[in-house]
Amino acid sequence: MAERLLEVSDLTTHFFTYAGIVKAVNGVTFTLDRDETLGIVGESGSGKTVAALSLMRLVPDPPGKIVAGSITLKGRDLLALKPDEMRHVRGNDIAMIFQDPMTSLNPVFKVGNQIAEVICLHQGKSKREAWAMATELLTKVGIPDPEQRIDQYPFEYSGGMRQRAMIAMAISCNPDILIADEPTTALDVTIQAQIMDVIREMQAQYHSGVIMITHDLGVVAQMAQKVMVMYGGRTIEYGPVDEVYYDPHQPYTWGLLGSLPMLHETIKHRLTPIKGQPPNLLLLPDGCPFSGRCPYELPECAGAFPQLEVVGTDHGVHCWIPRDERERIRASLPRFKAAAV
Amino acid sequence: MSILEVVDLKKHFPIKSGMLRRTTGQVYAVDGVTFAIEEGETMGLVGESGCGKSTTGRVVLRLLPATSGSVVFDGVDVMAGTRAEVQRLRRDMQIVFQDPYASLNPRKKVKHIIAEPLRIHAIGTEAERKRRVLDLLEIVGLTAEHAERYPHEFSGGQRQRIGVARALALNPRLIICDEPVSALDVSIQAQMINLLEDLQKQLKLTYLFIAHDLSVVKHISDRVAVMYLGKIAEIADSSLLYVKPQHPYTEALLSAVPIPDPKTERERRRLILEGDVPSPANPPSGCVFHPRCPRMLNDPCTLSAPPLTVTGDAGEGHQVACFFPTSYGPAAAGPVGS
Numbered sequence: 001m002a003e004r005l006l007e008v009s010d011l012t013t014h015f016f017t018y019a020g021i022v023k024a025v026n027g028v029t030f031t032l033d034r035d036e037t038l039g040i041v042g043e044s045g046s047g048k049t050v051a052a053l054s055l056m057r058l059v060p061d062p063p064g065k066i067v068a069g070s071i072t073l074k075g076r077d078l079l080a081l082k083p084d085e086m087r088h089v090r091g092n093d094i095a096m097i098f099q100d101p102m103t104s105l106n107p108v109f110k111v112g113n114q115i116a117e118v119i120c121l122h123q124g125k126s127k128r129e130a131w132a133m134a135t136e137l138l139t140k141v142g143i144p145d146p147e148q149r150i151d152q153y154p155f156e157y158s159g160g161m162r163q164r165a166m167i168a169m170a171i172s173c174n175p176d177i178l179i180a181d182e183p184t185t186a187l188d189v190t191i192q193a194q195i196m197d198v199i200r201e202m203q204a205q206y207h208s209g210v211i212m213i214t215h216d217l218g219v220v221a222q223m224a225q226k227v228m229v230m231y232g233g234r235t236i237e238y239g240p241v242d243e244v245y246y247d248p249h250q251p252y253t254w255g256l257l258g259s260l261p262m263l264h265e266t267i268k269h270r271l272t273p274i275k276g277q278p279p280n281l282l283l284l285p286d287g288c289p290f291s292g293r294c295p296y297e298l299p300e301c302a303g304a305f306p307q308l309e310v311v312g313t314d315h316g317v318h319c320w321i322p323r324d325e326r327e328r329i330r331a332s333l334p335r336f337k338a339a340a341v
Numbered sequence: 342m343s344i345l346e347v348v349d350l351k352k353h354f355p356i357k358s359g360m361l362r363r364t365t366g367q368v369y370a371v372d373g374v375t376f377a378i379e380e381g382e383t384m385g386l387v388g389e390s391g392c393g394k395s396t397t398g399r400v401v402l403r404l405l406p407a408t409s410g411s412v413v414f415d416g417v418d419v420m421a422g423t424r425a426e427v428q429r430l431r432r433d434m435q436i437v438f439q440d441p442y443a444s445l446n447p448r449k450k451v452k453h454i455i456a457e458p459l460r461i462h463a464i465g466t467e468a469e470r471k472r473r474v475l476d477l478l479e480i481v482g483l484t485a486e487h488a489e490r491y492p493h494e495f496s497g498g499q500r501q502r503i504g505v506a507r508a509l510a511l512n513p514r515l516i517i518c519d520e521p522v523s524a525l526d527v528s529i530q531a532q533m534i535n536l537l538e539d540l541q542k543q544l545k546l547t548y549l550f551i552a553h554d555l556s557v558v559k560h561i562s563d564r565v566a567v568m569y570l571g572k573i574a575e576i577a578d579s580s581l582l583y584v585k586p587q588h589p590y591t592e593a594l595l596s597a598v599p600i601p602d603p604k605t606e607r608e609r610r611r612l613i614l615e616g617d618v619p620s621p622a623n624p625p626s627g628c629v630f631h632p633r634c635p636r637m638l639n640d641p642c643t644l645s646a647p648p649l650t651v652t653g654d655a656g657e658g659h660q661v662a663c664f665f666p667t668s669y670g671p672a673a674a675g676p677v678g679s
Binding site for chain 2: 043044158160161188189190191192193194196197215216217218219220221222241242245246255256257258259260261262263264266268270271272273274275277278
């Protein structure tokens with residue numbers, strides 16, 4: 001049995017703004033084991049980034065606040081830690097790679113200084129030792145000429161190299177958990193492939209658990225073993241990647257998969273998009289956030305959010321539509337017709 | 342006959358520096374691009390950022406003057422015409438821009454934005470234009486009440502529909518779509534792709550579809566041109582491109598796109614390119630892809646640029662610019678055993 005690193009239960013993060021309460025994350029539950037990659041997918045505004053920032057306790061307060069739930073890292077309750085204890089957890093136990101490497105590196109410090117700072121702070125090394133370790137890390141993440149590159153500023157790096165430097169910084173203290181928040185969205189596909197490769201290599205070497213946040217279902221299929229589909233701040237479906245892709249139970253998951261053009265398919269299907277617009281997080285319905293957009297909506301959908309229904313090994317779904325009815329509808333959708341036979 | 346013929350099109354931007362703003366170099370944004378589009382087809386133009394695909398689109402419309410080369414639209418030379426002649430041509434050639442936030446004037450109501458091309462070309466009376474705007478809104482899936490609103494009241498997907506309605510106002514024959522779906526979420530992106538496909542059928546449009554997302558381009562296009570550093574690497578039928586890529590860059594690009602299908606992903610052979618795209622201000626000698634190419638040989642790759650030549654079965658229209666194209670067999674980047 002793999003070591004359980006993280007248990008998140010009923011995590012709820014709200015933002016208290018003048019316009020009202022923004023329910024960015026609304027009762028999210030998941031776990032992460034060692035050597036495992038969890039993909040969190042959702043469209044913009046689904047709450048995936050706020051969920052990750054909540055794990056790091058980096059949600060700006062005010063206006064944001066974790067109002068309910070628990071985050072347990074190897075038996076320690078992260079929400080009960082004092083700020084300076086939490087600072088020790090960040091970097092040491094959980095590290096994060098942000099979406100935009102242009103804005104998450106400090107432009108006025110050399111890359112080497114920024115990586116060495118983390119090592120000095122968390123491992124109590126001297127500056128000279130830290131600098132040597134930083135050079136080694138840059139080599140590991142595949143930056144050519146690390147001795148010269150370490151002495152340069154972020155503007156002298158290309159986008160892909162900046163993201164490599166971010167990864168070097170994140171793995172510098174050998175964290176148990178690596179959170180990658182859309183690490184390749186700003187990059188071209190051939191560079192994305194390089195970065196994914198580096199993340200996979202680092203995970204194999206350090207045996208970390210990785211949380212990959214993305215809007216790209218292809219990236220999840222490539223990187224993750226488990227996937228959590230988020231919509232309107234809620235987990236809508238959760239399970240092993242194969243189950244969620246080949247046996248999806250939530251109409252939103254069907255919609256997402258049906259919206260995607262498939263590069264490898266020779267026959268051209270017409271896309272089946274989801275109608276309407278994503279919900280306004282200020283005016284979320286009490287019930288299922290997908291109600292109003294869901295083509296198979298029942299009267300109870302807008303009333304209350306459905307309980308978790310277990311539909312397979314570690315595969316859960318939140319949906320009011322009865323299971324046999326769901327399977328019947330799905331078999332009629334063009335995207336899943338072939339799979340159902 | 343082709344509706345659009347582009348031959349050896351070049352667009353170089355001068356780099357100016359110093360107090361006298363002397364030209365100290367050139368950015369070779371588009372450097373010898375040749376392709377043709379048939380009436381009613383969709384031609385995809387795909388490549389990574391900085392490869393010159395958007396510049397190509399703009400030069401074709403003469404929104405930017407070309408450095409050299411020719412663009413012929415329906416037998417008329419776009420590059421040679423006077424201002425008035427070009428304006429007349431633009432009734433038939435329109436563009437939809439990438440950023441639905443920057444391409445609509447925030448101070449104008451939607452009805453003004455959509456009627457603007459009609460006003461510029463002095464088409465119809467005020468009342469006729471008003472009717473046309475309402476028709477156009479309906480065609481792109483919006484309603485009459487949207488006409489009185491301002492762009493900020495719309496979501497990204499709806500704004501992009503307004504951009505499409507504006508492009509359709511003059512009943513064009515060719516529409517250049519410059520990354521029309523890249524700023525949108527997947528579910529909205531699919532709505533937009535279906536809309537563009539429906540409009541093409543209804544109005545018999547021809548598209549030049551520019552995007553960096555290979556899956557989207559392959560889905561919507563009949564033929565796809567792959568660009569790298571200002572040059573076309575390969576042109577192929579979209580159904581052939583994934584199965585029989587000829588250029589090593591196309592292979593790498595295809596294998597780098599993650600496919601939303603876990604089993605396919607596990608079985609794929611990945612081909613990862615090293616390094617970054619070189620600067621178009623200082624492109625490599627010979628074949629521009631040679632520093633990153635797994636098949637590169639010093640002679641001839643570093644010495645001369647391979648011309649775009651026909652490959653494969655005649656009639657398939659497959660063209661590639663490589664000295665060592667993949668032998669015309671099963672695709673190296675494709676799924677194993679399928």
